[in-house]
Amino acid sequence: MQGEFDLIATLAATLAKPGDPDEEWIGDDSAIVRPPQGWMLLAADTVVAGVHADLAYTSVDDLGWKAMAASVSDIAAMGGVPGHALVAVTAPPGSDIRLLYSGISAAAEEMSCPVVGGDLTNGPELTVTVAVTGSCPGRPVRRSGARPGDVIWVTGALGASAAGLRRLRSGEARYDAVREPASAVRAHARPTPRLLEGRAARLAGATAMIDVSDGLAADLGHIAERSGVGFKLEHVPVHPEATLEEAMAGGEDFALVFCAPPAADLDGEFAGINPPIMIGECVPDPDHRSLDGEALAVSSGWQHSF
């Protein structure tokens, strides 16, 4: 057992330090940082063990990674750049907080989003809330700007995270497949926010964007609802290990789906990164939602209930 202050000191020693001597990160009442330029973005997500992630199929460091990824993906979905993270952890005594922070720290480095503060408290279940700041030099891409005739794009094949979990549960895949970069298990354990793709989509003139966290049908539904358009999907790229249903309804892929006018110069902005895949178009009838000519049920995806 270790007290809160000792443990915070231990953890702080493993986290990145500010390069600017006038900044102060962990160790005071608040962190002191330079404000972002342009627009500031703010987002927070919580991951609860046993609710968002089954610790039988997710290691504690990957739980920390996922919590960082969920929040940073919200910045990617606006076309923004991550700034700083605050990490609040609630955990029962005996939790492996150092392992949790090794995943958080790895994600912070990978996503260029250093942890500058947070909180550490006892509670009945391991719960990680990550709040992030971000910046956007130009206009952030909202959910509400899609117009009829806009082309719909995704940043890659879908369904990997859901397929990874299914394969772990069934015993078909082992957790050490997390080391294979393109495997479904890796996509489930260490999902990657699409920061470069989000920025490229914004610069190319995307009119609306969202990250696929509740499933393509539900998340594209949020764009449709906010923009007042319908959508006609012609094909959906499915991860090689996933089913079409996993691609349409599986959450936590963190792929981005965005809309852009047909004339948008995607090739130019996506030069050097994975090209997006065209999956359909926005239509004027807001009640039209179809895949390959078949109507899609309006689904809001999996929801928490209160």
Add this chain to the structure above:
Amino acid sequence: MQGEFDLIATLAATLAKPGDPDEEWIGDDSAIVRPPQGWMLLAADTVVAGVHADLAYTSVDDLGWKAMAASVSDIAAMGGVPGHALVAVTAPPGSDIRLLYSGISAAAEEMSCPVVGGDLTNGPELTVTVAVTGSCPGRPVRRSGARPGDVIWVTGALGASAAGLRRLRSGEARYDAVREPASAVRAHARPTPRLLEGRAARLAGATAMIDVSDGLAADLGHIAERSGVGFKLEHVPVHPEATLEEAMAGGEDFALVFCAPPAADLDGEFAGINPPIMIGECVPDPDHRSLDGEALAVSSGWQHSF
């Protein structure tokens, strides 16, 4: 029972809206706000029902208020001004989330710190994490700047929150004493961050500052440790309903304790607000910690353990 998206829409309708049409608060992947001027401050705190607050003696709306107050007080303790809040709530089905948000919303208005986003998830225990941004036009006041000879001040009598909880537990006080502005029960249920006092202390030239969340002895200990000084306290102002022990060791008062050179013009900066109370001075020997000539045990206050 209500689904997450419906409930978020209901809650969003009760929260403040942006005055600036180019900002977007709740409803997209990230909130879009204008960045602060000067230095940016970032802090997060978590309140867990049954750990930080016993729901037998704290109503659910007051739990929401306390979570906001804890984070905003971290901004006050730097001499800063609150900006925006992200609120992440984890709750079991059947929790009164609307009541919780009525306290969060009241605090956000009182503390001029609007809620611009967050998360709402299921979990085993009601847990509220509030992350806040703040700004500081001048140099924020850290814990590390106190010098021998500096005078030590507090912004008001201490121990009220601990006394309020004791009186509720013993049945001496009823929860409706929360309506009496100066009562210990009110201080326990709806603690007030000292934003005006923190700003005045910064402008008057405070060298170090902290909010009293773990007890005066522990929190002044943090200043002493970070500044490399000791402290000699001559008297401590005790709330009329509190004991000296509650004043020294009771947490969550959110009074500010700060150090300032003897020549600092406190009267000028504190004109029109509650004047601070002198409680002692910083001394060169970092091992010296005394109250009225008696050595104080080095205490770090109550800690979570892992």
